[in-house]
Amino acid sequence: xAVTILAPISGTVMALADVEDPVFAEELVGPGVAIRPDLAxxxxxxxxxxxxxxxxxxxxxxxxxxxxxxxxxxxxxxxxDTVQLAxxxxxxxxxxxxxxxxxxxxxxxxxxxxxxxxxSSVCPVVVLEGKPESVARHVDPGSRVDQGExxxxxx
Numbered sequence: 001x002a003v004t005i006l007a008p009i010s011g012t013v014m015a016l017a018d019v020e021d022p023v024f025a026e027e028l029v030g031p032g033v034a035i036r037p038d039l040a041x042x043x044x045x046x047x048x049x050x051x052x053x054x055x056x057x058x059x060x061x062x063x064x065x066x067x068x069x070x071x072x073x074x075x076x077x078x079x080x081d082t083v084q085l086a087x088x089x090x091x092x093x094x095x096x097x098x099x100x101x102x103x104x105x106x107x108x109x110x111x112x113x114x115x116x117x118x119x120s121s122v123c124p125v126v127v128l129e130g131k132p133e134s135v136a137r138h139v140d141p142g143s144r145v146d147q148g149e150x151x152x153x154x155x
Contacts, residue, residue: 003070058090
């Protein structure tokens with residue numbers, strides 16, 4: 001079953017290899033892409049797939065699709081080294097264990113504020129433990145993607 005993974009934010013798509021964190025750049029947690037977000041103030045981050053929120057931190061979340069939605073687990077990490085912010089500047093709209101639909105707002109943040117604090121706002125979108133050949137990109141690195149647009153397919 002192919003699963004469509006939506007862009008959780010709007011911005012410019014980057015190859016994971018260009019992310020300044022080796023965990024993502026070397027695809028140690030899985031394949032995917034990254035998005036350099038628009039710096040237009042506070043913005044909602046939406047779920048890339050329908051399923052259950054299995055891990056939720058202010059700076060990152062994982063949504064696990066159920067069997068009807070392909071059972072894919074997608075990690076969205078909001079910025080690099082943003083764990084150091086201890087949640088400051090992030091507002092959660094769901095709780096761990098909640099069922100969510102693709103496109104539903106999960107977190108609000110301000111990527112420009114993250115940048116002003118000296119951290120990268122780049123957001124890896126990763127299929128956890130996926131195989132690179134199972135992920136197909138729909139937006140090439142360097143191209144713009146709008147929130148909710150088809151970003152990846154997983155099969």
